[in-house]
Amino acid sequence: MKDNTIIVGLDIGTTKITTVIGEVAAGGSVDIIGEGTVPSEGMKRGSVVNLERATHAIKQSVQAAERVSGVKVESVYVSVAGNHAKAITSHGLAAIRRNQEIAQPDVDRAIENARAVPLDPNLEIIHTLPQEYVVDGQEGIKNPVGMHGVRLEVDVHIVAGTAGPLLNLRRCVQEAGLRVEGFALHALASGLATLEAAEQAQTVVVVDMGGGTTDMAVFKRGNLAHSACIPLGGEHVTADLAQILKIPMEEAENVKRRYGAALPELADQDLTLEITTSSGSTHAITAFELSRIIKPRLAEIFGLIRDEIDHTLGPVELVAQNVILTGGAALLRGAPELARDRFRLPVRVGRPRGIGGLTDIVSGPGHAGSVGLVLYGIGEDGKVPHLVYGDMAPAVTAPSTPDVPVVPAPTPEPVAATPDKPKDKVGPSLADRVRGWFKDWM
Incomplete structure (x- = not known):
């Protein structure tokens, strides 16, 4: 862990770019001393589409954080999002060898074999994250160093990004006068900031709802197991x-x-x-009708995430204990309730803590x-630093802020459904039907 140092996170998204400056004190506490958020430019779905505009926006964000903190930023940890990450x-x-203790070189050798x-060839490895170790068939081992055995196994979660998008991100940061200290998967970073202490022993789905993409990560006993x-x-x-x-889009965002x-x-x-349309005509729409436009798209997003987990890990109700919604879009009223209906699990809105x-x-x-x-920059190991927990209660409860309730799981009947039960389909046809509902008054 890094002490007495400044760590800067640069979150480059589709709709906004945020710079956060953190200071790690000798006692292990983390203080946020600077923040700068500006509208994103030159980005689309997590990838750079205009180098000059993206670089300009990065400079603005970093300068805003520097003015607040009084600290000159030289290097940053940069988020990686988008479907180019695999x-x-x-x-x-x-x-x-028999009668020998397992040493760190043995652990490194097992991890290196997993990396093989x-x-x-167009992919660049971003993370190599060991899961739990197995020694002579004994599972659930966090650190095998010092143990005895003849066979050491490990499952490693490897995250790689397409070289082109990563090079473009790195160039934008460098053109802004900064050094890339490291890349971190956006969903991993969101999980590090929002997982509670008790959730370190569970399997939790983190859903980060951004502007252009929705990033999903499954944490199993504190380790990133799927993304x-x-x-x-x-x-x-x-x-x-x-x-x-x-x-216009700006007005639609405000209405939403x-x-x-x-x-x-x-x-x-x-x-x-x-509502005054672009052509100048005026129409009336109720908030109820407005929400009937919003619901299909959010239901589609949650449905796609559920399908990804179901097809990769198994039925989400049997795999995970709860879901954490985070990202700016998670603040939309009713999003946790809709997510609960889709995932059939308790849902809460995740906020940075510790x-x-x-x-x-x-x-x-x-x-x-x-x-x-x-937080990732503190350890660079993809795990939540223990220092951020402090004296937090170990129980999974609703966050202290009253506006973020934990949405309980629905009644047990739907959960008992077998995996081969047909799923509700939410796609373009549903969006077309929504458009039809409002065709008469437009």
Whole structure:
């Protein structure tokens, strides 16, 4: 762990770029001393599409954080998102000489054997994250060093990114006058910032709902066990509203934030909005009808995440204990309730915890990724530093803020469904039907 140092996380997203400056004191506490958020430019679905504009936005974000902290930023940990990031789990094996203790070189050898899996030459490895070790058939070992055995095995979660997008990200950061200290998967960073102490012993699904993408990570006993990216996010909900209501994206985003809900029954039943279209005509729409536009796209996102987990790890109800929603889009009213219906698990909104300093600024779910990059930089091992827990209670309870309830799991009946039960399909046809609902008044 790094002490008495400055660690900077640079979260480069589709809709915003956030820089968070953290200071690790000698006693192990982490204080956030600087933050800068600006609208993103030159990015699309986690990849750079305009080098000059992306570089300019990065400079603005870093300069804003520097002004708050009074610290000159030289190097940063950068988030990696988008569907160009690939993840696999590989098995490694190392033989141990009889009557000898397992030493660190033996562990390194097992991990290196797991890394020897053939990969596309166009991929660059970002993370090599060991899961639990197995010694002579004994599972669940966190650290085998010092143990006796003749056969050491390990499963390693390997995350790799396409070389082109990573080179473009690195170039933008370097053009902004910064050094890339390391890359970190966005979903991993979000999990590091939001996992509670008791969840370190469970299997938890972290869903980071960004603007252009939704990143998903499955943490098993504190280790990243699976990750994926869905190329849909909050911006697509905004685009649906803009298309159906015939209004600019900026206005659609404002309407979504102020009056939208993921479930129509949670919308303000007495609220009617006057919408002025791009052509100048005016129409009335209720908050209930507005939510009927929003729900299909969010249900589609959650459905795709569920399908990814079901097909890779098994039925999500049997694999995980709960779901954490984070990212800016997680603040949409009714999102946890809709997620609960799709995953059939308890759901809560995840916020950064275990930090000091500017907690009032970085306490929202939209800062989970950037704060998580700082925590990742402390150890660079892909695990939550124990120092961030402090004296937190070990029980999984609702966060202290009253506006973030834990949404309990639904009644047991649906959970008992067998894996081959047909799933609800939410896709373009549903979006077309939604458009049809409002065709008459547009």
